[in-house]
Amino acid sequence: MEPGGRRERRWRQLQGPRQEAAEYYRDHRVPQRMEEALNALFPLRPADLYGELANYFSKFSKAPVICKLVGRKVLDGVGQPTLEVEIYCTVKNYEKRICSTVMSFHSQIPENALPETNEADEKERNDSVNTAVEWVSDSLNTMLRDLKPTDQCKVDEMLGEYFTKQAEFKKEIEKQEEAAAEVTLALTSCTPSATALPGGKKAAKPGRKVSAAERMIPPAEPVESVLCGSLAIGATSLAIAKAGATVSRIPLYLHIALLKHGQDLPKEMTLPLPMVTLLNCEKIPPAKLKLMKEVMLIPPVQLSLKQGIERVLDIQKEMTRLLESPGKVQSSPRLADSKKGKAHNTGKKAPVKGKYEILTGMFKSPDEMVDMYVELINKFPFIIALIDPLRKEDRQQWNNICCALGSKCYLIAEDAATCISKLKSDQKINIPMCSGVVLKYINQTKVSDLIELTGLVDGQRHITILGSPDGESSDDSLVDLAVGLGARFIKLGGLSRGERVTKYNRLLAIEEELAKNRTLREANLEFIAFDEESQPEKQLSEVLPPPTQDSLPPQLSQRPENSTLT
Structure with missing residues (x-):
């Protein structure tokens, strides 16, 4: 028994190191050699290699x-x-x-x-x-x-x-419905109208007679x-x-820019300047200020967007303090916190008796309106834009106001650009003579429509403004559209309500991203001097001279804030 026990113990003593060596070789040598071979072929770690292989084969999917x-x-x-x-x-x-x-x-x-x-x-x-x-x-x-x-x-x-x-x-x-209605009307209406006057004379319309020399506002176009x-x-x-x-x-704004420029990405991109609504002049009966719908602020171009927004917020807080000061009666305008989409047409220039009603009971003819705006801009030279200063049908007065004020401020058409499907006509912008248009992404508008229109607007030396529609949502795609299309301004409303602030935050995020990539180009403001002898039916590309470097009034670079009226 003893010799056999010694042999068994000896066998175990020899088997232990042999087994340990085998386990060590299995656990270390083979994987080590495999890793050495893989590193020789591919200078990557196995985990990175698997990712590279996955990306490589995914190209064939x-x-x-x-x-x-x-x-x-x-x-x-x-x-x-x-x-x-x-x-x-x-x-x-x-x-x-x-x-x-x-x-x-x-x-x-x-x-x-x-x-x-x-x-x-x-x-x-x-x-x-x-x-x-x-x-x-x-x-x-x-x-x-x-x-x-x-x-x-x-x-x-x-x-x-x-x-x-x-x-x-x-x-x-x-x-088909009209045809059926006409048949029904023909069968039921056999007697003449009881309202007709004897002798076929028409009833005279009440109101003051207007001289033929006085220019009246043209009738409104059908909706x-x-x-x-x-x-x-x-x-x-x-x-x-x-x-x-x-x-x-890629971000949506880069995708839009690639679509507009034929897949050639611009080396630099400019952020649109925000038109921030400060005061809303709507829905303040009975002494409603009908001349203005809202007062907006445009941050100076020399400030970053973040700095400009902060400055607007400071002004907004100060306006709140002034309007809510004890012992003071709140004026008609109010801070821009009203819901868009409610009575959004009340800010139009109301036509009464062929004239503009600028205040309740105060009327001005189209010629007097142009003189009034000229006096306004001369008195307040820091107003850099007027949005819809005249009705879209009053094309002759648009021509006159552009010749008088085109070199001093932007004259923007918004109501005339509401229906995008009617804007383009034979490679022309079918709107009154103006400095630019407000485009809104609504209804059947397509991305390709905006790309085509902004290209046409750029070619005719207008400026493009992307505007928020009346019924807003928290979708911030409008900001990416404005950046990708190269819009000069973006009109989002006031710095209040979540659906608006979301868009401002998106604009700030894009500014940060472009600045980080060193592709952010500084914005500029250049007004256009219109030819006094030009006619509204001509293309702007035929009548506008090249912009000059001194087209911007020197005072604008010295003031803390620019402003605009609509």
Whole structure:
């Protein structure tokens, strides 16, 4: 027993080091040799190698394509129903939600509508949003499936064709209804009108007779009808642009800039200057200030956007202190905290008896309006912009005011640019003579439309302003659109309410990003001197001289704040 026990103990003594050596070789030598071999071939760690291999093979996978569109009824910033569009794409054989966007509902209200009808009809709004949801989730979902979200032009072309078909279908239905109404009227109206006067004479209209030499305001143009469900077109186009930026892994403003410049990214980009609403002069009966709708501040160009916003906030706080001081009666204007979308037409220049009503009971002819604005700018040279100083139909007076004040301030047309589909006509901007236009992304407007229009505006030496629509949402895509399109200004409203502040914060974030990448170019202000002998029907590119370096009044660089009136 003893010899056998010794042999067993000896075997165990020899087996231990042998087993330890085998385990050490297995645990260390082989992986070490493999790592040495991999490092010799690829100077990367195994984890990095696997990532590089994954990225390499992913290049051979199919590009992301649209697989599903979802329309949803949501609420905007004032609690009204509007449309949200979600985009889903097939990415590496998996369905993935890419982005969403919210489109603000916009409807034009007749100028002479009664106060109680100024708000959009609730039933009409609900019908339009419901129709838009149906278009997105049904027709557009089927039509755009399997397209690349980066192919914006093709998508917008298909969206435009779909909208045209829907508009033609609506016209056919309206013609049939009109024909049926005429037949019914012919059968029921067999007696002459009881209101007709003997001898066929028409009743005289009351009012003072106006001399032929006195120029009156032209009649208002008819309101452009809005196709029910049209906001589905604009919302889908913008959602596709956001999806294209997401799959390309670039910010939306860079994606828009690439689309505008034919995939050639500008070396530097300029931020649009914000037009910050300080005072809102609407809805202050009975002594309403009808000349002005709102007073806005534009930060000086020599300040950064962050510094400019801080300065505007300081002014806003001071205005609040002055308006709320004890013992003082609050003046008619109020801080810009009212809800947009409510009675948004009350700020128009009201025509009464062919004249402008600048104050309750105070009227001025079109010629007197031009003289009044000239006196205003001469007295307050730091007003650098007037938005809609005249009605859009009064084209002759637009020509006169541009010749008188074009070299001293910007004269901006906003109401005339509301219907984007009517702006372009034979490579011209079909608006009164002006310094620039306010473009709003509403209804059937597509991203390609804005790119084409801003290119045309730039070519005719106008300036572009991107404006927030009446019904706001927290979607901040408007800011990226303004930066990518190279807009000179952006009009977002006051520094209050979450849906507006979100957009200002996005503008600040873009400024920080561009400054970090050293691609931020300083903004500038150059006014344009119009030729006094030019006619409004001519293209601005034919009548405007090149801008001069001294076109900006020297006082502007010395004042802490610029301002504008609308």
